[in-house]
Amino acid sequence: MKSYQNSFGIDGLWYLAICLTPLFLGGDAVAQVSFSKNLLKKDDAWFRSEEAGAIADSVMEYQSPQGGWPKSADLAKRPRSPSEIPQPGDSRANSLDNDATTVPMQFLARMAHATSDAKYRDSFLRGVDYLLAAQYDNGGWPQFWPLRKGYYSHITYNDGAMVRVMEVLRDVAAGDAPYDFVDAERRERAGQALERGIDCILKTQIRQNGKRTAWCAQHDAKSLQPAWARAYEPPSLSGSESIGVVRFLMKIEAPSDEIIASVEGAVEWVRDVQLNGWRVESFKNRDGRSDRRLVADPDAPPLWARFYELETNRPLYLDRDSVFRYDYSELSHERRNGYSYLGNWGQSLLEKDYPRWREKRERD
Template identity: 60%
Template sequence: MNRRATSWLTHLIVSVMVLSTLDAAAAPVRFSKNLLKNDEAWFRSDEARCVADIVIQYQSPQGGWPKSTDLGKRPESPADIPQPGGGRANSMDNDATTVPMKFMARMAHATGDDEYRQSFLRGVDYLLAAQYPNGGWPQFWPLRKGYYSHITYNDGAMIQVIDVIRDVANGKAPYDFVDSQRRKKAAESLARGINCIVKTQVKRSGKLTVWCAQHDAESLAPAKARSYEHPSLSGSESAGVLMFLMSLPDPSPEVVRAVEAGAAWFASTGIQGYRYERSKSNPALSKDSNARTLWARFYEIETDRPIFSDRDGIIKYDIEQIGSERRSGYTWYGNWGDKVANQFAKWPHREDR
């Protein structure tokens, strides 16, 4: 039996032993970022240790975790976990890797257990290795062919990564156990990541706007992902980018300009007087004078017109012109700009203050 299989079997035995100490009638704990809301006492509990021992089983040799996987459910075989030559792929998409890392940091801080510390540190090494020299992060690493290798803001992937990197660099609890060498590397990584964000902000006729959901890893240009995710200006992803930039305590002049331009773009593209509903049968937009301001998920770069597509990739300018499968199966509008406006209104680095 190889070392990887032995490790997997050992963790399986440990988790089963811990489970046996718990109430057999208790419902299994589903792993999600909601577990991070628990207090320090919970992270010292047998239940937390049981979950942690299962989560570690899914960690790959490179230090990452797979996406779209219930990490609270014991893997049934080594094929369920990332491994060389097979298994599930490491990812930074859909809360993969970053949320398990945050969980392990809380476990390490609460218990002092070296196994949890080492798991988190392997995650740090994974994120540092996955970063492009230009500062961006892909959706998967090791790299996969296709749009997966783009610099990925989609669904908050890169922003969640750089947020963890910043916490590691700062060295505050629960990350205060990280060694000085990794903290130094994280600080350098953070600087490259912020520089990448600034450089990928889309310019139109020489004027800064916002960001695409993904950018080419070499040219930094807006890039296409799935057939219905065109090169465009993204309302959802750009809001997350701006919220991160506004959380920086001492932003550079370049960051201040980026935020000013991004906030101005959101102020000019909001849609008033409509309510949005994801439905296969009802219209997506209905008139409502009391509805909150909406922003489209994707805007045409040249015109700021909202765009939509079915899986055939043909751009439409009216959401009702796409089929019910994509119309109801994807979030095309949201209130994303509200949080940008609220934060920008009190942001102390505004040039007009």
């Protein structure tokens, strides 16, 4: 072994071990599957398979010393050297954005439940400790922890980051499968963190003249006020992220009067700000490039804007210059085609989720 170290170095030996691992697994079991939340749809039999075990071993390699996982990484692809694993402090490590940390945790919980293997259990529990440590005293969660300078440290509803954390902790606190292996102390702490998170959601709900409305995609961690993120993501009311927040609140068993009022106010706002008679159309512009435009269509299903002006509820369209625009066509080609400013986010909430929630409340 000493001669190999002299020839390859420690990183070289690590790379050699990674390259040889698939041979012992009967082929490149990992490379055939990309890591995503779709894997969570597999049954317990698959989670006991060789393929699942190879992916899980790869997932654990990406876990940071703090207990989190990086964003925008295919965790099923074994890193060829330690340098391919995002390190604490860089732009991807220890993130709650883009399904990072929460989906790897859900995957490992399924592995621990299906196999009873302690290594998966221990990795998952380190993830729980990470989520608990990342929570602010006011109940919110940032996009990255340890904290990064800039908008990354805001309380982050953007892309469902905080809601996904709370869903995991809710399920941990409940103690049902596949989380039934979690110890009582962590379940209790998860429940406490969940209650603080709900309190943060209620406190950050934006009010207009005392009336409950929706949430911004991110809120200042100290003042709890709506905050800027990227240059085209202003303090505003979110027609996208707010839908996920409302759905989370509607899943709470035995909701308090304040939670009920929060849901009712948010749903009323979602109904009031829907855009009727318009659809987003893809077309080829004069330059021959793919483009998008807003077209009048009385038969189109309702749309919602990603951003609404805080005081007026007018849809906002911002370019990288941070200028408020109220006309979709005034966006640059790059932003108009590179970002979802309009979507059907609220349709299912109004047509299905809210009626079912009201019906359940009336039965209870």
